[in-house]
Amino acid sequence: MNSDQAAGDRFNRRAIFWICALAIFSAALSFSLRTGVSGAIKAALFDPVDPTHSGEMIATALGYSFLGFAISLLIISPLLDIIGAKRVILLAAVCYVAGPLLIIASPYAGAPGAVYGLLTVGMIVSGVAWGATEASINPVTAALYADDKTHRLNVLHAWWPAGIVAGGLSSVLIFQQLHLGWQAAIGLICVPGVVFGAWALTQTFPKTESTALGVPFGEMLAEPFKRPTFWIFPAIMFLTASTELAPGSWVDVALSQTVGMPGILVLVYVSAVMFVMRHFAGVLEHRIADMGLLWVCTVPAGVGLYLLSTASSPLTALVAATLWAFGVCFMWPTMLAAVSRRYSRGGSWAIGIVGFAGAMAIYFVLPELGKIYDHAKLKAAGGEAAFAALTPGPALSHVLAYAAEKSFKTVAIIPVVLFVVFGAVWLIERRLGRKLGERNLAAGPQA
Numbered sequence: 397m398n399s400d401q402a403a404g405d406r407f408n409r410r411a412i413f414w415i416c417a418l419a420i421f422s423a424a425l426s427f428s429l430r431t432g433v434s435g436a437i438k439a440a441l442f443d444p445v446d447p448t449h450s451g452e453m454i455a456t457a458l459g460y461s462f463l464g465f466a467i468s469l470l471i472i473s474p475l476l477d478i479i480g481a482k483r484v485i486l487l488a489a490v491c492y493v494a495g496p497l498l499i500i501a502s503p504y505a506g507a508p509g510a511v512y513g514l515l516t517v518g519m520i521v522s523g524v525a526w527g528a529t530e531a532s533i534n535p536v537t538a539a540l541y542a543d544d545k546t547h548r549l550n551v552l553h554a555w556w557p558a559g560i561v562a563g564g565l566s567s568v569l570i571f572q573q574l575h576l577g578w579q580a581a582i583g584l585i586c587v588p589g590v591v592f593g594a595w596a597l598t599q600t601f602p603k604t605e606s607t608a609l610g611v612p613f614g615e616m617l618a619e620p621f622k623r624p625t626f627w628i629f630p631a632i633m634f635l636t637a638s639t640e641l642a643p644g645s646w647v648d649v650a651l652s653q654t655v656g657m658p659g660i661l662v663l664v665y666v667s668a669v670m671f672v673m674r675h676f677a678g679v680l681e682h683r684i685a686d687m688g689l690l691w692v693c694t695v696p697a698g699v700g701l702y703l704l705s706t707a708s709s710p711l712t713a714l715v716a717a718t719l720w721a722f723g724v725c726f727m728w729p730t731m732l733a734a735v736s737r738r739y740s741r742g743g744s745w746a747i748g749i750v751g752f753a754g755a756m757a758i759y760f761v762l763p764e765l766g767k768i769y770d771h772a773k774l775k776a777a778g779g780e781a782a783f784a785a786l787t788p789g790p791a792l793s794h795v796l797a798y799a800a801e802k803s804f805k806t807v808a809i810i811p812v813v814l815f816v817v818f819g820a821v822w823l824i825e826r827r828l829g830r831k832l833g834e835r836n837l838a839a840g841p842q843a
Contacts, residue, residue: 447783
């Protein structure tokens with residue numbers, strides 16, 4: 397038994413952690429490649445059918461992956477220890493292969509309705525892969541590192557931006573250097589799914605924290621309902637996910653023709669910054685607490701999103717993206733760690749509910765961004781007929797720049813709301829903690 401295997405345990409902590417890291421890398425690669433080819437899919441499948449609503453159509457199609465993510469996460473999370481974390485990881489691996497194959501096959505389905513239907517199924521299956529990943533890796537990591545959750549969950553989720561960087565650069569290579577179709581980019585998603593699935597077959601996985609604590613299944617399910625303060629966190633997660641993942645899904649469609657560079661490269665740059673920053677989450681959290689860290693993050697997130705709405709060159713896009721990256725880099729994993737720390741008896745179920753809220757946010761928000769974008773481009777052009785008559789050139793670029801500005805300015809409002817919410821939660825918890833400490837001090841050694 398080596399140093400990575402605790403005495404009495406039958407699992408290799410390091411191996412399991414890196415399987416989890418590769419699984420979330422696969423989720424990010426899938427997300428990034430889908431985002432990177434979204435413009436190409438829109439041009440190939442939706443622009444010829446309905447050019448005036450093609451933005452909403454591709455946004456809705458992308459949103460279905462978040463629906464698959466949300467539903468699978470909600471169903472699997474409470475049953476994780478019954479099904480087994482290993483089986484859930486293997487389910488994710490299978491779906492990382494099946495989902496992309498369905499998306500690749502969609503253009504050959506026949507009529508436009510059948511094409512859209514098969515594309516939708518492929519997106520949902522890809523979302524199930526992501527949901528099974530999140531449902532398993534977060535509780536497993538929390539159980540592996542019960543005394544260092546914020547740091548370890550941020551390190552784990554650092555491999556999310558790493559996957560986005562890999563996927564974004566791959567999509568640029570495939571389109572601009574190799575001149576291959578979008579199907580080649582989608583096909584790459586299968587590779588890491590096969591790798592981590594094969595690796596997981598060789599390992600034994602631990603039980604989650606609530607099971608290790610001896611919490612009965614019924615009590616785990618009841619924990620969020622017995623403590624009403626829990627429901628603040630899904631509401632907050634709805635907003636934090638809308639700040640990070642919705643704009644991340646939208647940059648290729650909205651920015652590619654307005655900033656003089658492929659929009660996916662903006663996401664690649666943001667993700668590279670996030671990969672580095674997430675390794676420092678533990679240090680920052682120890683200084684200002686998790687809620688304080690999240691509160692501070694809302695300022696650069698909001699400013700960055702607003703500046704993205706007005707970006708008109710690679711330089712202005714990268715400046716805006718830097719601020720946005722510093723703002724959103726800690727949000728998702730720190731929210732999961734905050735819930736796990738406060739509601740540990742809720743186990744994978746509590747973490748899953750919060751993740752579900754984040755996924756549903758994107759399912760609802762992303763199509764709305766598409767609607768705002770389509771409405772704005774028609775307004776700027778002077779109507780549907782005028783927009784249809786536009787050809788590539790300065791006039792079309794102006795129309796699309798206006799549409800991108802409107803869609804990003806709408807999302808930029810969300811961090812302003814979060815600034816107030818995180819600040820209020822942090823202040824209340826600090827006051828309650830101070831009062832509890834004063835009571836314990838007054839009670840003396842008997843306390």
